[in-house]
Amino acid sequence: MSVANVLTHAQDQVSRIIEAYKERTINRVFLVACGGSSALMYPSKYFIDRESTTITAEVYNSNEFIYRNPSTLGADSLVILCSHKGKTPETTEAAKFAKNKGALTISLMYVATAPLGDESDFIVNYSWAPPGQLDPHPEIANYAILYRLTMGLLAVKEGNKKYEKLLNSLNSFGTVLEKAKEQSINNAQAYAQANKDENVIYTMASGVNYGIAYSFAICILMEMQWKHSHAIHAGEFFHGPFEILDKDVPFILLMGLDETRPMEERALKFLKEHGEKLLILDAKDFDMSVIDEEMRGYLAPLLLNFVLRVYAVELAAATGHPLETRRYMFKVPY
Structure with a gap:
């Protein structure tokens, strides 16, 4: 077709x-x-x-x-x-x-x-x-x-x-993604080189973006890179998970444009105060001017999901572990 x-x-x-x-x-x-x-x-x-x-x-x-x-x-x-x-x-x-x-x-x-x-x-x-x-x-x-x-x-x-x-x-969304890739590729390559040997990377988001953090944690980091990970809801960060943070623990924080952004901003403040290995992907930093203003919050996860996949490709190249490599999936009975 x-x-x-x-x-x-x-x-x-x-x-x-x-x-x-x-x-x-x-x-x-x-x-x-x-x-x-x-x-x-x-x-x-x-x-x-x-x-x-x-x-x-x-x-x-x-x-x-x-x-x-x-x-x-x-x-x-x-x-x-x-x-x-x-x-x-x-x-x-x-x-x-x-x-x-x-x-x-x-x-x-x-x-x-x-x-x-x-x-x-x-x-x-x-x-x-x-x-x-x-x-x-x-x-x-x-x-x-x-x-x-x-x-x-x-x-x-x-x-x-x-x-x-x-x-x-949606008719203009291809332009948004094209610009986002150009903006992200160098940062993604640098991040991959800096974090290729990390055994654990946590991901965090809230609201409309939480599923993106979840997908990156279980599908990219765990399934496709064999790295320990967990998707943390930004609203739950201060109810247990923040105790794992120190200057040697990598965190990825996704920041959207929806109504729950204050929770992500609160998490960002704490991450900057007590952590160092941070990747902050903020939808505000990307050009969504061609998108209807009322739709930007809803479409931010589609943008952030794409940007995360740009990072995933570079991480796989840096680790030498292709995203297609599996140990169990499609290979053994389950």
Whole structure:
């Protein structure tokens, strides 16, 4: 499929889903996935929490979604699932479980067909580029598709005006990412050389950006670099985790543009007072002038996620440990 057709295809898939919303009563959204796909869900939950007056949203690990069996799951529920290649067994079972409960199920996949799609009412095939590389269509990347689905839902059910602002902003997002890469590459190379031998690196964020910190900790540092890590919520930092900080412990702090930024600023002050090995990635330092002002807080995690992947590529080059190398994943029974 050509690049242009990929864009049109994904937009058509989303349009059909938006039409389906009009035919359903939806009062609960369940965002269901595993690992990095689960991390994708946090910004959309944040948006629904902030914007909706009639719809609630929860993020679930695919297996726990089945085991916990939420009593509110039913015909008035929307379940959005994600698996990059559509083959994650737990997520496929979660889709089947949700459909059996009468929920409307939508699955996001990079591939055109997969077991997850077979168990879902609708699928969306998102665009994807390797870490650190510019996606030709960031407006239909996974995070963007999730926003299209959740903001579109609130546009249909509550008349929320953010959906059109999202679409207009996404059309300019490639320019934002291109500038961000140019701005970050030298700093990423320097960071990689300085931290290639570190055994542990903590990541921290809050609000709409927390999922980005979580994804970087478990998918990049732990899975792809075999470094010890933990994603720390900035609001929880002072309730235990700050005791681990000293001048020899590396921390990455993500600072966004949403309403929870004061928690990140508080953490920043303490990190600067008591730590030295710090990487501060602040969305304010990047040019988002082409993005609608009301959308910048919501789109900051998409920007920070991309910048972190630029750092990941350079870290892998410095460590000599390719991001594709695995010890267990896809290699042994689990």
